[in-house]
Amino acid sequence: MTCEDARLNMHDYISGELGAEHHKPLMDHMDECPNCREFFRQTQRIQTTMKDFMQYEAPFELQTAVSSILANA
Numbered sequence: 001m002t003c004e005d006a007r008l009n010m011h012d013y014i015s016g017e018l019g020a021e022h023h024k025p026l027m028d029h030m031d032e033c034p035n036c037r038e039f040f041r042q043t044q045r046i047q048t049t050m051k052d053f054m055q056y057e058a059p060f061e062l063q064t065a066v067s068s069i070l071a072n073a
């Protein structure tokens, strides 16, 4: 697996779309390749941050709380 292949696979892996048969080659590549390991770590962190951010945007309780504060202001 080349670094390019590994990086393409990482996005699918993190989003859960990578077929199980591709997991091992990807993990094997990252064992051998510190650059891809670091890239994977950063990609994973960005995706986790994005997910937290989306969850933060969504909560209904917060919107309700804000609306009632504004209504009582």
Ligand SMILES: [Zn+2]
Pocket (backbone or CB within 6 Å): 002, 003, 004, 006, 029, 033, 035, 036
């Ligand atoms: Zn690599």
